[in-house]
Amino acid sequence: MSVSTEDGIELTGVTKRFVTPTGSTMTAIRDVNLRVGAGRFCAVVGPTGCGKSTTLTLTAGLERASAGQVRVFGKPVDGITPNAGFVFQTDALMPWKSVLDNVALGPKFRGMATRDALAEARRWLGVVGLAGFEDHYPHQLSGGMRKRVSLAAALINKPRLLLMDEPFSALDVQTRAIMTNELLRLWEQTRPSVLFVTHDLEEAISMADLVVVMTAGPATVKAVYEIDLPRPRGAVQDIRFTPRFLELYRQIWESLREEVERTYALSAAATAQRAAS
Amino acid sequence: MSDAPITPRGGPAQAFEVEDPLAVAARRRVRNYKRTVRAGQIGTFIVIVAGWQLLTHFKILDPFFAGSPWGIVLRLADWAVHGTAYGSLWLQIWVTMEEALLGFAAGVISGVVMGVLLGEIPLLADILGPYIKMVNALPRIVLGSIFVIWLGLGLPSKVMLAAVLVFFVVFFNAFQGVRSVDRNLVANARILGASRLQVVWHVVVPSATTWIIASLHVALGFSIIGAIVGEFLGAQKGLGLVIATAQNNFDTNGVFGAMLIIGLIAVSAEGLMSIAERRLLAWRPPAASETSQAGL
Ligand SMILES: Nc1ncnc2c1ncn2[C@@H]1O[C@H](COP(=O)(O)OP(=O)(O)OP(=O)(O)O)[C@@H](O)[C@H]1O
Ligand SMILES: [Mg+2]
Numbered sequence: 367m368s369v370s371t372e373d374g375i376e377l378t379g380v381t382k383r384f385v386t387p388t389g390s391t392m393t394a395i396r397d398v399n400l401r402v403g404a405g406r407f408c409a410v411v412g413p414t415g416c417g418k419s420t421t422l423t424l425t426a427g428l429e430r431a432s433a434g435q436v437r438v439f440g441k442p443v444d445g446i447t448p449n450a451g452f453v454f455q456t457d458a459l460m461p462w463k464s465v466l467d468n469v470a471l472g473p474k475f476r477g478m479a480t481r482d483a484l485a486e487a488r489r490w491l492g493v494v495g496l497a498g499f500e501d502h503y504p505h506q507l508s509g510g511m512r513k514r515v516s517l518a519a520a521l522i523n524k525p526r527l528l529l530m531d532e533p534f535s536a537l538d539v540q541t542r543a544i545m546t547n548e549l550l551r552l553w554e555q556t557r558p559s560v561l562f563v564t565h566d567l568e569e570a571i572s573m574a575d576l577v578v579v580m581t582a583g584p585a586t587v588k589a590v591y592e593i594d595l596p597r598p599r600g601a602v603q604d605i606r607f608t609p610r611f612l613e614l615y616r617q618i619w620e621s622l623r624e625e626v627e628r629t630y631a632l633s634a635a636a637t638a639q640r641a642a643s
Numbered sequence: 644m645s646d647a648p649i650t651p652r653g654g655p656a657q658a659f660e661v662e663d664p665l666a667v668a669a670r671r672r673v674r675n676y677k678r679t680v681r682a683g684q685i686g687t688f689i690v691i692v693a694g695w696q697l698l699t700h701f702k703i704l705d706p707f708f709a710g711s712p713w714g715i716v717l718r719l720a721d722w723a724v725h726g727t728a729y730g731s732l733w734l735q736i737w738v739t740m741e742e743a744l745l746g747f748a749a750g751v752i753s754g755v756v757m758g759v760l761l762g763e764i765p766l767l768a769d770i771l772g773p774y775i776k777m778v779n780a781l782p783r784i785v786l787g788s789i790f791v792i793w794l795g796l797g798l799p800s801k802v803m804l805a806a807v808l809v810f811f812v813v814f815f816n817a818f819q820g821v822r823s824v825d826r827n828l829v830a831n832a833r834i835l836g837a838s839r840l841q842v843v844w845h846v847v848v849p850s851a852t853t854w855i856i857a858s859l860h861v862a863l864g865f866s867i868i869g870a871i872v873g874e875f876l877g878a879q880k881g882l883g884l885v886i887a888t889a890q891n892n893f894d895t896n897g898v899f900g901a902m903l904i905i906g907l908i909a910v911s912a913e914g915l916m917s918i919a920e921r922r923l924l925a926w927r928p929p930a931a932s933e934t935s936q937a938g939l
Contacts, residue, residue: 458831462926475836
């Protein structure tokens with residue numbers, strides 16, 4: 367494993383508890399230990415509802431950890447993490463702003479002149495393949511197009527830390543492949559540290575340096591797999607058929623499957639209990 | 644594909660240019676429906692006015708108490724030509740409109756500012772909350788009496804009353820709008836580097852705008868009510884005073900005539916408001932029930 371964790375992401379014994387509307391607390395993640403070196407691409411997989419999004423919001427500084435410490439770029443997270451980009455799981459575009467204005471928000475907030483911000487936004491819309499849609503409102507785009515706008519809006523700030531929560535889940539297979547390659551190409555240019563949540567194990571392995579498997583909720587890190595596939599990866603569609611990829615896939619899937627099955631068993635038991643009472 | 648415009652309805656624009664018989668039939672159906680509605684509206688008007696006129700003409704209804712359409716027309720014509728007891732009719736209309744508009748503006752601005760402030764600062768909301776609820780629970784019309792005592796018979800007391808009525812409507816909506824901002828959007832803006840003020844300006848205010856605008860229709864009506872009631876309570880000019888005088892003289896036609904003028908003012912203001920609303924909310928997807936909304 368890489369030793370230079372100095373400037374990356376470092377979660378030490380992180381626990382997050384939420385107060386539920388009924389007043390009780392529920393633990394979303396418990397005792398998570400995770401190190402992602404600077405410039406490394408880390409994919410996070412785990413059963414649904416286990417706490418992956420929570421891990422990202424803690425890293426972004428949007429929520430405080432209940433216990434443990436989150437450090438980014440060597441500094442404890444206190445308030446919003448600077449130099450971060452976040453692609454949210456759900457739509458987070460401003461519905462009252464045009465696509466162009468949405469993408470230009472980041473640079474504008476960071477003090478760039480409006481003209482330059484708009485020019486930059488135009489360029490990024492080209493990168494994600496949405497040239498010509500500048501004046502549309504988000505509701506006039508398809509779900510996949512909106513996701514690409516979110517991606518451009520996050521990348522335009524050239525973040526050193528990139529947090530992505532299932533950014534490609536709304537895309538069709540072809541667009542997904544294109545965007546995956548595009549993202550990898552961009553990542554290789556500026557090399558931010560990445561936390562990339564996905565349900566697609568193939569996607570995780572083909573893109574990442576590290577794949578983190580989380581347990582059924584409340585999640586903790588179950589295992590971290592080092593992906594030693596060579597870089598640049600090139601077309602991720604081709605790499606999926608190499609023997610090493612298949613080997614890694616089998617290994618990680620075995621580990622992940624246990625957790626998915628446990629989650630399913632737990633929720634089935636909870637349902638049965640509720641039905642009984 | 645990149646420069647094919649997407650119409651707000653989602654379909655490519657060209658698709659509608661081909662004369663599809665189905666589309667033509669659908670359009671004709673819509674046109675016929677609209678024509679029927681219009682005819683029905685005119686018919687209703689004629690039935691009511693003619694019925695009213697006939698009933699009073701044949702003394703089935705006492706014209707002294709019920710007035711009559713023709714009487715109203717004569718009364719309005721008289722006012723227009725000879726003026727009212729307090730100066731020309733146009734002056735009365737202008738005075739009332741001025742009071743209502745100033746009150747509306749003051750109420751909307753203060754309501755939005757307070758709503759956003761209290762929505763953004765929960766501590767302030769918790770401290771001031773009980774007092775605001777208390778004032779709101781008062782029958783606010785009685786405040787008019789106080790304003791007349793404080794500010795006299797002129798314009799300020801009416802503006803104040805209208806502003807207070809408008810304020811509460813707008814305030815509660817703005818507050819609710821701020822409170823129901825999508826937290827995801829706020830989180831996104833903060834990650835993108837927005838300061839607290841930028842979050843308020845770029846996220847909170849626009850998203851509360853839908854709520855605020857919804858309140859403006861009611862607020863507009865309230866501003867006119869405020870001005871009229873204020874004039875009722877004590878004034879030297881204005882439509883409210885004209886009505887009060889007509890009432891004292893048992894001039895039913897005069898009361899109805901002034902009411903008609905107020906109604907026309909309210910309807911035209913409402914129309915302007917709808918235009919402004921469409922401008923401000925252009926980003927919204929077309930409502931699912933557009934046709935039924937248009938009617939009301
Ligand atoms: N603000 C909150 N208040 C209360 N509970 C929360 C909150 N946010 C998340 N949770 C709970 O924490 C747990 C983990 O949620 P999280 O969104 O992190 O899961 P996830 O792994 O991202 O799931 P998915 O893969 O379905 O997106 C869930 O059980 C959820 O109900
Ligand atoms: Mg999630």
